[in-house]
Amino acid sequence: MTDNPTQRQAFWRGFKHGWPFILVVAPFGVVFGVVATEAGLDVLQTMAFSIAVIAGAAQLTAIQMMTDNAPVAIILVTALAVNLRMAMYSASLTPHLGRAPVWQRALIAYLMVDQAFAVSALQYEKTPGWSTPAKVAYYFGVVTLICPIWYVGTLAGAVLGAQIPDTIPIGAAIPIAFIALIGPMLRTLAHVAAALTSVIAALLLAGLPYSLGLLVAGLLAMIVGSGVEVWLARRQEERP
Amino acid sequence: MTLSQPIIWLIVIGLGIGTFALRFSFLGLLGSRPLPAWALRLLRYTPVAVLPGLVAPRVFLPPEGATTPDPTLLATALVTLALGVWTKNAIWAMLSGAATLTVLTLLLA
Numbered sequence: 001m002t003d004n005p006t007q008r009q010a011f012w013r014g015f016k017h018g019w020p021f022i023l024v025v026a027p028f029g030v031v032f033g034v035v036a037t038e039a040g041l042d043v044l045q046t047m048a049f050s051i052a053v054i055a056g057a058a059q060l061t062a063i064q065m066m067t068d069n070a071p072v073a074i075i076l077v078t079a080l081a082v083n084l085r086m087a088m089y090s091a092s093l094t095p096h097l098g099r100a101p102v103w104q105r106a107l108i109a110y111l112m113v114d115q116a117f118a119v120s121a122l123q124y125e126k127t128p129g130w131s132t133p134a135k136v137a138y139y140f141g142v143v144t145l146i147c148p149i150w151y152v153g154t155l156a157g158a159v160l161g162a163q164i165p166d167t168i169p170i171g172a173a174i175p176i177a178f179i180a181l182i183g184p185m186l187r188t189l190a191h192v193a194a195a196l197t198s199v200i201a202a203l204l205l206a207g208l209p210y211s212l213g214l215l216v217a218g219l220l221a222m223i224v225g226s227g228v229e230v231w232l233a234r235r236q237e238e239r240p
Numbered sequence: 241m242t243l244s245q246p247i248i249w250l251i252v253i254g255l256g257i258g259t260f261a262l263r264f265s266f267l268g269l270l271g272s273r274p275l276p277a278w279a280l281r282l283l284r285y286t287p288v289a290v291l292p293g294l295v296a297p298r299v300f301l302p303p304e305g306a307t308t309p310d311p312t313l314l315a316t317a318l319v320t321l322a323l324g325v326w327t328k329n330a331i332w333a334m335l336s337g338a339a340t341l342t343v344l345t346l347l348l349a
Contacts, residue, residue: 023331024330024331027334028330031334039241040241041241045248045249045252049252049255052253052255052256052259053252053256053259054259057287057291058259059255061290061294062255064294064295065294066241066251069242072247072250075251076251076254076255076258078290078294079255080255080258080259082286082287082290082291083258083286084262084283085286085287086262087263087265087283088280088283090263090264090266090268091265091266091280093266093267094267098267105264105267105268106264106268108267109263109264109268110260110263112263172312172316172341173338174295175295175313175316175317176320176334176337176338176341177334178291178294179295179299179317179320179321179324179333179337180320180323180324180330180331180334181291181324181330182288182292182295182321182324183320183323183324183325183327183328183330183333184324184325184328184329184330184333185287185288185291186288186324186325191288194285194288194289195288195289195292196292197289198289198290198292198296199293199300202292202293202294202297203296203297206297206301213293214290214294217289217290217293218286218289219289221285221288221289221290221292221293222285222286222289225284225285225288226278226281226284226285229281
């Protein structure tokens with residue numbers, strides 16, 4: 001089947017594939033807004049976070065470490081470590097979008113959230129023959145609702161969080177939000193091994209100065225996760 | 241939180257710039273030279289390697305002034321994780337965690 005959509009058609013196809021994700025993004029934005037304001041940020045700072053970063057897990061990581069009064073450099077390095085996967089997204093989208101004008105690539109990069117990558121990478125794999133403008137239009141279609149809804153959700157959460165009286169303890173909201181994110185990530189044995197390594201190492205290294213324990217635990221867990229993946233793949237190959 | 245206002249803004253802006261740099265890296269500057277397979281493999285595990293370690297001390301270590309971990313938080317964590325693994329949906333897991341925490345807090349109060 002030859003499939004060569006116009007930019008307009010590609011945009012609307014992306015829009016159709018992207019909009020259902022607002023059901024996930026909106027509540028998560030609300031959670032971040034509530035957690036950030038409860039941690040002591042004002043509404044403006046909370047909004048600036050969501051607009052500048054658009055990455056919920058890294059934002060929550062920074063908030064948690066800020067409430068732990070970790071040093072600024074460690075907060076930045078650890079939160080950015082959570083976002084290292086974005087470099088992988090960037091690398092895998094480059095064959096498809098790398099020839100777009102630089103201002104478009106900058107905008108694509110700014111809007112590169114997990115859902116935008118997952119949906120677009122799947123589409124480009126199915127239809128590698130699309131022109132670059134069609135692929136770019138598709139990408140913008142996917143994120144058209146997702147990113148604004150992230151801002152709106154954050155704003156709703158921040159306003160809501162500012163209304164919650166201090167007597168109601170919602171300090172446990174951060175661990176719950178994180179654990180809820182971790183569950184669906186445990187897709188393979190390698191992911192489970194990485195998560196377990198991270199937990200055990202973080203507990204053993206909790207006494208390290210400057211909150212360095214988490215960084216070391218994260219590095220160890222990455223190595224264990226990819227090691228288990230390699231080991232599983234080899235075992236698969238050896239089977240007749 | 242005892243951080244000063246300029247420090248909070250420094251973190252917001254620094255994280256924004258750093259995240260953009262990661263997203264723009266290959267697309268903007270490094271071109272389409274592929275990353276080596278081992279690097280891609282390591283990067284794939286960053287979220288699942290960092291997030292559990294971030295939350296583990298909160299859940300498993302005793303809170304300040306206590307000698308044992310908080311049983312309410314432990315139970316809530318277990319329910320949230322189980323629902324997340326089972327439904328593969330973070331929102332359902334969050335809602336079930338919030339419900340568990342509310343019920344347990346009311347029961348134990």
